[in-house]
Amino acid sequence: MTTVPSTASGIASAVSSGSVSARSVVDAHLERIATRDGDIHAFNLVTADEARAHADAIDADIAAGRPVGPLAGVPIALKDNLCTHGIDTTCSSKILEGWKPPYDATVVSRLRAAGAISVGKTNLDEFAMGSSTENSAFGPTKNPLDLSRVPGGSSGGSAAAVAAGFAPVSLGSDTGGSIRQPAALCGVVGVKPTYGMVSRYGLVAYASSLDQIGPFATTVSDAALITEVIAGHDPMDSTSIPQPAPSLVGAVTQGVAGMRIGRVTDLPGGAEPEVMERLNAAFDALAAAGATIVDITLPSLSYALTAYYLIAPAEASSNLARFDGVRYGLRVNAADTNAMYGATRAAGFGDEVKRRIMLGTYALSAGYYDAYYGKALKVRRIIAQDFDAAYKNVDAIVIPTSPLVAFKAGDKVDDPMAMYLCDIYTIPTNLAGHPAMSVPFGTGAHNLPVGMQVLAPALGEVAMFRVGGALEAAGGAQ
Amino acid sequence: MSDSTLSSIVATEDQLLPGGWEMIVGLEVHVELATRTKLFSGSPNRFGDEPNVNIDPVTLGLPGALPVLNKQAVELAMRIGLALNCRIQKCIFHRKNYFYPDQPKAYQISQYDLPLNADGFLALPSGTVVGIERAHLEEDTGKSTHVGGSTGRIHGSDYSLMDFNRAGVPLVEIVSRPDIRTSEQAKEYVAELRAILEAIGASDAKMEEGSMRCDANVSVHKIGTPFGTRCEIKNVNSIRALGRAIDYEARRQIDVLDSGGTIRQETRHWDDAEGRTHTLRTKEDADDYRYFPEPDLVTLDPSAEWIESVRQSLPPLPAARRAMLQELTGYDPQSEAVIVAVERGQHEYVKAIAEAGGDPVKALIYVTQAFAEAGAQPAVPPADIAALTILERDNKLSATQAKTVLAEIVANGGGDAVAIAAAKGFEAMDTTAVEAMVDEAIAADPDAWAKYCAGEEKAAGAIVGRVMKASKGKADGKIVSAIMQSRRGL
Numbered sequence: 001m002t003t004v005p006s007t008a009s010g011i012a013s014a015v016s017s018g019s020v021s022a023r024s025v026v027d028a029h030l031e032r033i034a035t036r037d038g039d040i041h042a043f044n045l046v047t048a049d050e051a052r053a054h055a056d057a058i059d060a061d062i063a064a065g066r067p068v069g070p071l072a073g074v075p076i077a078l079k080d081n082l083c084t085h086g087i088d089t090t091c092s093s094k095i096l097e098g099w100k101p102p103y104d105a106t107v108v109s110r111l112r113a114a115g116a117i118s119v120g121k122t123n124l125d126e127f128a129m130g131s132s133t134e135n136s137a138f139g140p141t142k143n144p145l146d147l148s149r150v151p152g153g154s155s156g157g158s159a160a161a162v163a164a165g166f167a168p169v170s171l172g173s174d175t176g177g178s179i180r181q182p183a184a185l186c187g188v189v190g191v192k193p194t195y196g197m198v199s200r201y202g203l204v205a206y207a208s209s210l211d212q213i214g215p216f217a218t219t220v221s222d223a224a225l226i227t228e229v230i231a232g233h234d235p236m237d238s239t240s241i242p243q244p245a246p247s248l249v250g251a252v253t254q255g256v257a258g259m260r261i262g263r264v265t266d267l268p269g270g271a272e273p274e275v276m277e278r279l280n281a282a283f284d285a286l287a288a289a290g291a292t293i294v295d296i297t298l299p300s301l302s303y304a305l306t307a308y309y310l311i312a313p314a315e316a317s318s319n320l321a322r323f324d325g326v327r328y329g330l331r332v333n334a335a336d337t338n339a340m341y342g343a344t345r346a347a348g349f350g351d352e353v354k355r356r357i358m359l360g361t362y363a364l365s366a367g368y369y370d371a372y373y374g375k376a377l378k379v380r381r382i383i384a385q386d387f388d389a390a391y392k393n394v395d396a397i398v399i400p401t402s403p404l405v406a407f408k409a410g411d412k413v414d415d416p417m418a419m420y421l422c423d424i425y426t427i428p429t430n431l432a433g434h435p436a437m438s439v440p441f442g443t444g445a446h447n448l449p450v451g452m453q454v455l456a457p458a459l460g461e462v463a464m465f466r467v468g469g470a471l472e473a474a475g476g477a478q
Numbered sequence: 479m480s481d482s483t484l485s486s487i488v489a490t491e492d493q494l495l496p497g498g499w500e501m502i503v504g505l506e507v508h509v510e511l512a513t514r515t516k517l518f519s520g521s522p523n524r525f526g527d528e529p530n531v532n533i534d535p536v537t538l539g540l541p542g543a544l545p546v547l548n549k550q551a552v553e554l555a556m557r558i559g560l561a562l563n564c565r566i567q568k569c570i571f572h573r574k575n576y577f578y579p580d581q582p583k584a585y586q587i588s589q590y591d592l593p594l595n596a597d598g599f600l601a602l603p604s605g606t607v608v609g610i611e612r613a614h615l616e617e618d619t620g621k622s623t624h625v626g627g628s629t630g631r632i633h634g635s636d637y638s639l640m641d642f643n644r645a646g647v648p649l650v651e652i653v654s655r656p657d658i659r660t661s662e663q664a665k666e667y668v669a670e671l672r673a674i675l676e677a678i679g680a681s682d683a684k685m686e687e688g689s690m691r692c693d694a695n696v697s698v699h700k701i702g703t704p705f706g707t708r709c710e711i712k713n714v715n716s717i718r719a720l721g722r723a724i725d726y727e728a729r730r731q732i733d734v735l736d737s738g739g740t741i742r743q744e745t746r747h748w749d750d751a752e753g754r755t756h757t758l759r760t761k762e763d764a765d766d767y768r769y770f771p772e773p774d775l776v777t778l779d780p781s782a783e784w785i786e787s788v789r790q791s792l793p794p795l796p797a798a799r800r801a802m803l804q805e806l807t808g809y810d811p812q813s814e815a816v817i818v819a820v821e822r823g824q825h826e827y828v829k830a831i832a833e834a835g836g837d838p839v840k841a842l843i844y845v846t847q848a849f850a851e852a853g854a855q856p857a858v859p860p861a862d863i864a865a866l867t868i869l870e871r872d873n874k875l876s877a878t879q880a881k882t883v884l885a886e887i888v889a890n891g892g893g894d895a896v897a898i899a900a901a902k903g904f905e906a907m908d909t910t911a912v913e914a915m916v917d918e919a920i921a922a923d924p925d926a927w928a929k930y931c932a933g934e935e936k937a938a939g940a941i942v943g944r945v946m947k948a949s950k951g952k953a954d955g956k957i958v959s960a961i962m963q964s965r966r967g968l
Contacts, residue, residue, distance in 0.1 A: 083542040096541065103535050105542060204541040209773035237544050238775050315773055318575050321584030322539045326640070337632060341577055364575075364768035373770060 004028045008074045008168045008222040012115070015073030018062055022055035022073030026117055029075045033119065033166045041141045042151075042160040044080045045088050046120040051075065054117045069115035071229060076111055077161040077170035080121035081128055082213070083202035084108055091204050092136035093126045095323045095330045095348025105202020106237070107171060107213050107230045114229045119167055122157030126350045127320065128178055128206040130154050131422040134413050135352045142409070143186060145448065149406040152182030152422075155216070159186040162216045169226050170216045175206050176308050177401075177426025179214045180438035184401035184451025187440045189223045189468070190216050192426075194458050195433035196241040198227075199234030205319040207312035208239075210430040220439060220468045224248035227461070241459070251462045252469035257290030261467060262394035265295045268302045268424055271403035274444030279400055282441055282452045285474035286398070286467065296390045296397065300383045304428040307383070309420060310363045310376035311431070316353075317360030323348060355416065384432045391457040396467045399425050401438040401451035425453060435461050439471045485609070488701060489659040495698070497736065501728040502697045502705050503664050504656035507671060508649050509681040510618065510689040511554045517617045517648035518545030518587065525687055529641035537646045539582030544774050551648035552594070554680045555615045556780060556788045558650050559595025561674050561795055562610045568779040569594045569614075571772040576765045579638060580620035582645055588616035590769045594778065600654075600674075601797065602666045603812050609655030620645035650680070656695065656705070661721040661728075668692055668717050673796040673821050685716050692720055696727040698735070706731065707741040711755055713748045723748040727755050799825045806838045815846045822846075827860065836864030837871045840880075848884050858892050866895035876954035879904045904952065909961075912945065912953050916961045919944035931966050938962060 004025050005011050014020040030048050037043055061068050078084065081091045083101035085108075090096045108118070125135035133141040133156025141156040143149040144164035151160040155172025159182035162170050172179040174192035183190025191214040198213045205211060215226035225248075232245035263283055271279075283293050325331035325344035332343035349357070363372040390397065402422060412419040429436040435458070438451035452471055456464035489500045513523050519536035535543035559566050572590035593614035601607050621644050626636025652671065658664050672690060675683040683690040697708035711727055714720045726748075731741050745764075746755035794802070799820045800811035806829060809816050819825050824845050831841035844863060866887065870880040882902065887893040919941045920927045929937035938959070945958050 081542075083540075089541070091541070099541075101535075101540065101542065103540075103543075200542075201544050202542040205774075207773075236546060238546050239773075314770060318573050318585055318768070318770070321575060321577065322541070322582065324577060324579075324584055326579045327538055327582065328540070337579060337638075338577075361768065364770050366766045366768075369768075369770070 006165070006168060007219055008071060008217065009225055011074050011168060012070060012072050015058070015115075016062065016068055020073070022058040022062075022117065023052065025073050026051050026055040026075055026119065029119055029165075029167055032164070036144075036164055037166065039142060039147055040144050040160050040164055041139055042077070042122055042144075042157045042164060042166055043120045044090055044092060044123050044138055044157070047087060047118060048120075050087070051117050051119045054112075058115055058117070069113060070225070071111065072115035074116045074169065075119045075167040076116045076226075077120055077122045077158055077167040078108065078118055079124055079155050079158045079170070079172045081124060081173060081204040081206075082108055082121075082171060083204065084118065084121065088121065089204065090121070090138070091127045092124045092138055093348065093350070093353070094137045095344070096204075096328075097137070097330065099329050101202070103202065106199035106234045108202065110230050111171075116169075116229075122155070122161050122170060124157055125154035125178075126353050127204070127316070128154040128173055128175055128211075129316070129352050129356055131177070131181055131419050132407075132409070132412065133157060133160075133182070134409065135350055137350055140409060143406045145187060146406065146446075148408055149448070150185065150409050152185035152402070152406065154178040154182075155190075156182045158216050159183050159188055159190065162186070162188045162218060168218060169222055171213055171226075171230070172216055173203055173206070173211055173213050174426075174430065175210045175212075175312060176430050177423040179216065180401045180426050180436060180451065180453060181422060183216055183438040184440075184449065184453075185406040187449030187451075188216050188218055189220050189437065189439055189472075190214065190451075191223045191227055191437040192429065192435060193227055193231060193461060194241070194435045195430075196239050197231045197435070197459070197461070199237040199240050201234055201236040205315075207315040208319060209315060210308075210312055212430075220437075220465065220472045221249055221252045223437065223468075224252050224465050246459075246461055248461055248465050251465040252472075254466045254469070255289060256286055256466055256470040259291045259396065259463065259466065260294050260394045261286050261291045262296040262390055262397035263293050264298050264301070264397060264399055266297045266299060266301070267399060270421065270424065271400050272405065272445055275400045275403060275405070275450050278442050278444060278450040278452065279398070282398055282471060282474075286470060289470045289474065291467075291470070294394050296394060298386050298390060298428070300379065300386045301428050303379050304383055304431055305420060305424055307376040307379035307431060308423075308427045309359065310372050311380065313356040313360030314363045314373050314376075315360065317357045317364065320349075320353065320357055352416070380431045383428055387428075387432045387434060387457065391460075395456070395463045396460065397455040398467065398471075399453050399455065401425060401453040405444045405446060405448035405450060429455055432458075434458055435464050437464055437468050439468045441471055441474075485656045487657045487659065493660045494701075495728060495732065497732065498700050499698045499728070499732050500701050501659060501724070502656045502699065502708070503658035503661075503724055504695040505654045505658065505664060505667060506693040506695070507652045507654075507668065508691040509558075509652065509675055509683055511551050511648040511650060512679060512681050513548055513550045513554060513648050515548060515550075516646035517548050517551050517615070518646055521646065523647050524643070525689065527643055529639075529643060532643040533645075537582065537642055539584075545587060545772075547775060547778065548648060551615065552778065552780070553788055554648075555594055555613065555650050556785060557678045557792060558613050558652065558675065558680050559598065560785075560789050560792060561678050561680075562595070562598040562600055562613060562652065564595035564598030564610060564613055566595055566780055566785050567592070568777060570777050571615075571775045572769045573772050575768045578619070579632075579640055580622045580642075580645065582620065582642060586617060586619065587772055587775070588651075589614035594780075600667065600670060602663065602670050603797070603800065603817060604663070604666060606657075606663055606666070608657045608663075608667050611653045611655050613650050613652040616649050616651060618644050618647040618649050656697075661724040664694065664724050665717050665721045668720060669821065670796065676823065677794075677796055677799070678792055694720060694724055694727070696724055696731070697741070698728050698731045706735070707743050709741065709743065709755075710745045711748050712745060712758060713750075715750065719748060719750050722750075722753060723755065726753060730755065796820045803828060803842065806832055807842050808839070809842065815842050818846045830860035831863045831867065834861040834864035835868070836860070837867035840867035840870055844884055848881075848888055858887055862887055862892045862895065869895055869899065873909060873954055873957055875899055875904055876952070877956065879952075909957060912949070912957055913961055915945045915948045915953065916941070916958060916965065918948065920965065930962070
């Protein structure tokens, strides 16, 4: 029996050439899931039958000489806040338990058209609110590298699925770091594209002006490949940038010679010393590869977290209002309509979701709007201006993804502020709408992976993947 | 709205209410746009279908669905703005958040501080100019039917049925300034607005079907004092009801104030059967809508070229149409026939009859009287009507006979007026024959003639009666009178 390649690109070329069947690829991954996911709980739902049927269809296409897509036979795991036609989409919330969307998210359609095979829906912090995947109504996901630790969040299931080899690639969503932070904690690559690069149609909204879908992968090249497939204008999303998907895979091996890479001298503190050591090692590696390291300042960065925790909950309070028990999902009957709303939402939402709905409702209330939401929007603009000023002098910026390596399960569940601080380095790019990716770059405390984050200006994906590829090539050498 | 700086218009003496009270009225009119599809999705915008067939993930507010703005809706909204002399501006959408079962997303996508159309005016046929504060785009809600209970409202009902066909239908909300001072002006404003909306093809503007809905903000005060506290009147479903509701509400407020009470700012429900308003909710229990910019949509910034092309495509508005009929017929643009013809969109038909050689005045009268169906475009060839107007003008047919012939032409969708008149035995009587009959009648009843000549108009009846008898009713009464007057003057 031929060995199944470990990367998406390897699988796609093996399947397309007929050297490995899509069915055998899928079976191998389903077997790994069956063996280990009981401990990890990366998946809310494994769609084994659908995946096998899809694989057989692709094998039939290949046997018949029909053309197949660039991801033919590649298993992919989908965060369970991406709508899948006829397949449960729960957002890891009781309020959506059992709901089957009547349509596919645009990214799901594009992946399918490219030949990728969905193996299931991955666990997340309820409605993507959290940094540890412990806020799931269906139980936490464990970090495959150390089951006593969290995988990060909110796309912890998708990160863990790739880290555990359940799928070579997966999709997550990133509102304040929900792809990059779990990628860092699980030792995989995670990409948040430019806001508007990837259609949000079919992504259950958390904070619409910040949400962006992106891939997890074991290699930077695979992440580029998936980004190419899912990116590009979608008329179903008004905020989708009206231009085609960029070519990115080539950038990964282009090198960084001549690039100017920013080192933030006023980076907010709080990172573990080992993480800062890895950051310095990253600059050494990039300089060795021919880049010029340029010191820059981003003075508004320390205000990003506060602005985020007004803007995101405000939008969430509105986005999640539709879960009212009237048309779909959970309904808890009560004496009258208002009581039904209350009972349904009290039973259907977890604590963190309720906390953010209340925060956001308050921030938008008459008399408080200007002081909270309005001011947060001003901070958001200033952060974007600071980035714009910095990008006059640099092509990309490198900072840590997470201040910490994977922490112990239960460590922060009762301390929301400590949990929120996990995203201090990832949130600013969401506010600016810029692309960013996390690339594994060696290990830190407890021999756990450290992720380096590459930031680039809007539509600067090529520069970002060049730097990401260079960091990967440097091997994260200690 | 209660801020008197918003309107500097003062009622005339005859517009004031008893006791020197002045009513201050502003209107908020919602119109459903006549688009093919909904404001943010591809589902049909169609009235009268089976419940819940014109729906899709966006309409139902399904998780993950996103709105995409309908270009045709924007164009129709721009037509409204241009017809109301508004400034069309760069604008954004906001979310208006509130829970209600017929609001699928629990927020309505609307416009808030930056509407598409701002600062216009509407000149009424009577000459009053009403300021337009804004005309903005928003989506309609679904339709609730509350079953059981006595009120037909959600409270106390056994269950509620939801039809989401209407959810997401594009609306334009046209907000007037508080420039209206009488219920007559309010009715005139809505009638003129309806005529404009129909003329520009923006909406069928049917209050009965709910494609045009009107809320009235009413307050009263005495001239020279600040505006009073206003109440918003909802559930006004016809122009007539609007006039009654405003008059009732002004009277109610005056009664409260005259008896030493104060007006609470509140929303009131018009009960057309009872002829009164009831409190619906007070300001204190009004929702906090938590408006914020809709992050799923981008800024709408119509280019100057786009605005200009929409402006160029506008047809003549009702005022211009009335002026055309005035020029054609000599009738006052405020005369009922002119207003009715324009409201029904029959002005072009009147013009076509005139162009086919018909008499313009008779054409206007025929069309407004014979084609009673509002808005009906007669299927009769204009030339057929033109021929009939000439027969009557030349006294070949009496007015009564012409009306009979017209009814037959309309019923048959056309016809030769001469042939129909002949078939009915309406022989053309020339004036000479009538003159001879008049002279014979005078000779036969000299007493009556003498009295008539002495100024006793009633005495004319005897002479006319003789002529009619002699002509077997075919003589035109008007012509007989004219001949008699001419004889008397000799």
